Amino acid sequence: MHCSRFVTPVLAGLATVSLQAAAMEPEVRDTDQVRYVSGGVGKQERQALDALASSPDGDFDTRIHLSANSGHYLGDAQVEIRDTSGHTVLDTQTEGPLLLVDLPAGTYTVEARNGNRTQGTEIEVAQGGDTTPVYLTWAI
Numbered sequence: 001m002h003c004s005r006f007v008t009p010v011l012a013g014l015a016t017v018s019l020q021a022a023a024m025e026p027e028v029r030d031t032d033q034v035r036y037v038s039g040g041v042g043k044q045e046r047q048a049l050d051a052l053a054s055s056p057d058g059d060f061d062t063r064i065h066l067s068a069n070s071g072h073y074l075g076d077a078q079v080e081i082r083d084t085s086g087h088t089v090l091d092t093q094t095e096g097p098l099l100l101v102d103l104p105a106g107t108y109t110v111e112a113r114n115g116n117r118t119q120g121t122e123i124e125v126a127q128g129g130d131t132t133p134v135y136l137t138w139a140i
Contacts, residue, residue, distance in 0.1 A: 026052055033089045033104075034081075035060070040098030041075060049098055053131070060100035061125050062132045066112060068140040073097030077114040077136075083107070105129075112136045 026037045026049050037060070040046045053060050066074045075097050081090040084107050092099075094112075105127035111120035119136040126132075 028052070029092075031090060035102040036090060036092065036100060038092065038095040038099045040073065040096035045096065046098065049100060053100055060102050060131065061129065062101040062103050062110075062123065062134060064099040064101065064110065064112070064134040064136065066094065066097045066099075066114065067135070067137050069137050070140070074114055074138065074140075077112045079110065079112045082109045082111075110134055110136070114138055 026039045026045070028035055028037045037049065037052065040049050053063065064079065066077050068074055073096070075094055077094045079090070079092055079094055079099055080088055081101065081103070082088050089103065089108070090101060103125045105125055108123050108125065109120060110123055111118055117138050119138060121134060121136070123132050123134055
């Protein structure tokens with residue numbers, strides 16, 4: 001009887017920690033063309049994305065950073081990536097300031113809308129090359 005008074009709170013605490021850890025795990029999504037993951041809200045989530053990107057399962061060749069010109073991160077942007085034929089290979093709402101994408105080798109247009117402002121750039125992804133960093137910054 002005395003033991004159950006202490007075991008129940010400890011088990012509840014462990015369940016809470018386990019749920020928090022699961023909430024920080026980035027969810028990798030697949031489309032018929034690409035794999036991607038978005039997040040990076042808070043230090044722990046950014047660390048989880050960094051760990052995923054450098055893991056053998058990561059293999060994300062494009063890393064998109066969204067920020068204000070003040071340096072503050074921006075999330076909740078609509079990001080569209082198109083190939084040279086104009087076909088959309090990814091169109092997603094970000095869940096934070098970072099978006100990791102596994103794209104086939106080629107040239108792409110990346111556009112992101114935050115509110116009523118759009119930023120974009122063209123990128124070249126090499127087969128088996130280094131990660132392509134993309135920095136999109138808004139004057140806010």
